[in-house]
Amino acid sequence: MNGHFVKRRCTAAIGLLLVGLLAVAPSSHGAPPTEYQVKALFLFNFAQFVEWPASVFPDANTPVTIGVLGDDPFGPALESVLQGETVKSRPLVVKRSRKLEELQDCHVLFICKSENDRLDKILSALDRSSVLTVSEVDGFAKRGGVINFVLQGGKVRFEINAQAAKRKELKLGAKLLQLGLPVGS
């Protein structure tokens, strides 16, 4: 990294972030974040720590799409977290739907609890596609989902199914894997 360049950009980024956070997320200033704010943030983080195969990004400007399948538990938190963010200079887009077909081109797909009973079907449909499947139901990872949110001691943690990721040609960063709880815990 070019130190000087980075320093300037960092300062600018910090400035922007602070302003952004202050402006857009007054709730994060002072009040602790809610569970779904954290999860929303984590979704964004996943996007930062996961590498998709090139095929899912036809061109440089293709946005990273985060899809929410089912009953959206995030609300505006997801947008507010993603506001102004980029992942590897790609903009982020949020899609919500109840129909899987509409969300098949998402890069990150959060499967809400509401879809739990159709989970296997959803997962098998997405088995080969390079969609990062995230949920928050028990056994999601065991059943083939890639990342599953768990709550541990009031803190949001997550399980990672590395094999599933590998199958999906998703490269998960080592740091992410490190943070992931072992599957089945």
Added chain:
Amino acid sequence: MNWFRDLSIRLKLGLIIFLTGTVVLSMACVTFVVYGGIASRKSMVRELTIMADVFGQNSTAVLQFDNPSEATTNLLALAADPHIVAACLYKKDGERFASYVRSSAHVELPGQPGKEGYRFESDRLVLFRPILLDQKHVGTIYIHSDLEAIQERMRAYIRIAGWVLLAAAVVTIAISFLLQRIISRPILMLADTARVIKEQRDYSVRAAPQGRSEIGLLTDSLNQMLAEIESSQTALQGANRSLQGQAGHIKEGVTVLTTASKQILDLSTQLASSASETATSVSEAATTTEEVRQTARLSSDKARNVQETAQQVAQTTQRGRQSTAETATSMEHIHQQMDALADSMMRLSEQMQAIGQIVSAVEDLAAQSNLLAVNAAIEAAKAGEQGKGFGVVAQEVRNLAGESKQATTQIRGILDEVQKATRHAVQSTDQVSRAVEAGVRQSAQAGETIETLAGSIATAANAAAQIAASSKEQLIGMEQVATAMRSINQVTGQNVSSAKQLEVSARSLNDLGRKLQELVAQYKT
């Protein structure tokens, strides 16, 4: 620095090489150590920065996923580096998120991330690095490292440098003392040769040639010089021998010179004194000359006087001649008068005789009177008182007789005298006659003599004139002589001073001769 200059060349060269090597190496070592120190710091900073960045990168997930426990666990990995004293992670809002402090350390951890970059403090290096995820600043990492590594390395460097220097010194000494031989051996050989030559004074020795280096050139020059010295020494010895032969001659010559100069000195001394004497004599002579001149003048005057006198005499002679003639005439007169006189004399004599007779009578009378007186006196005496008067008368008669006798005596005396005188006169007249005759003759002679005299006087007058003339010439001559004497006086005065100078010179010559003798005496024969 004299002590250095006097060291042997081997030692000098060795020392120089050694010092050069050691100094250069020391400089290099110092440079390297210093550079090593600087580089160590730089590399430490770089390493720490890399470590911080790497670690920061590794911590993006824990930061993003807000997992301080994992973060702290991760930070523990830094324990592997014993030099890392502390480390912190800060979230992007500046809140300290996780930290690590080495077990034995007590350090303050900054509550807020500081300025990005590194800072060296006395015992630590601290570093703040931003943590970037996808070029977005997501947090800051702080690392505090101690400087042990650097210090250890510096100590190692210095230690190594020390050993290297020591080894290098030893090696340099060894090499230098081996290599110095290359330079020193030819020089020492040359020095040795020179010493041999100096001690034995043998100029036939030559130094071994040493090639074309400066030593070689020096050797060649030395050999050349020795050859020249040798040849000039041979020449010198030859000259010396001939000189010694000549020294004997010189010695003799000098002896002669000394003697001669001594003689000259004596002579000059004599000369000086002679000159002085001469000067004195000359001055006396000048005086005398002056006197002579005066005398000459006088004689000249006198000659002139003589001349004048002669003239007067001549005149007088003339008068004399006249006188002579007159004298002759007078003589005749005298002759005649003499005859008359003779006659007178005769008559006188006759008269005198008559007187004489008278006188005799008187005398008889006086005598008889006297006798009578005496008898009377006796009778008177016999008569006594009465006779006193008679006695007196007798006395008076006696007296009268006495006086008469006296008178007659006187008269006789006078008569005698007259007689004598007459006789004398007669004689005289005879004499006079004879004298007159003689006179006449003599006057005649005188006349002749005067004539002769006149002639002589004329001659004398001429002579006197000549004398006067010659006196004048003499005077002139004497003047010249006087002048000459004055110049002689001057010259003799100069002579005196010259003689004195000569003396001085003769003395210096004498000294020179002596010195020369001494000089020559130094020369061994």
